[in-house]
Amino acid sequence: MREGDGDMILARVIGNVVATQKNERYHGARIMIVQPINLDGSDRGDPILALDAVDAGEGDRVLVVQEGWSASVAATGRPGAAIDATIVGVVDTIDYES
Template sequence: MLIARVIGDVVATQKHASHQGRKALLVQPLHLDGSDRGTAVVALDAVDAGIGDRVLLVTEGYSAMTGVGRPNSPIDMAVIGVIDSIHLDDPPSPSS
């Protein structure tokens, strides 16, 4: 899963039936320091996440469908958790 932040949402009236009733969130993947990690993507919401929340993002189809409770749907990304805290215990060292 990626760490991401909810930054908006997307409205599409002409869409696949399986997306009805689920909010399509615009989410920005983040680096550990909170800076942007690539470009924002669109993910269906499975946990009532709100704007500004730091969330867990799944980016694989089968996982995403399951996350929103809609197997056999064209859904490849979903927000499946709201992050309370991140504990960083040991920054990776350059020596193995």
């Protein structure tokens, strides 16, 4: 579900992944399963994995950045970790008229 480098997408948290063994750069990081959604809340594409930088919960609508450097810094505070997607915001409301 990658439309281009540096995308920020709207998604819904649908689950989490428990990894008891992981790289030290991910220590303490939560891995969430997110479903990309359209502005009307309908699903689009396949679910993806994203590290959680904002303490999102299941069912939350979230903003996910999909770009290696930004995702790495948002999730771990430093560049260089192999991270493709990070949850960077919890969405409270969307005001949009087409």
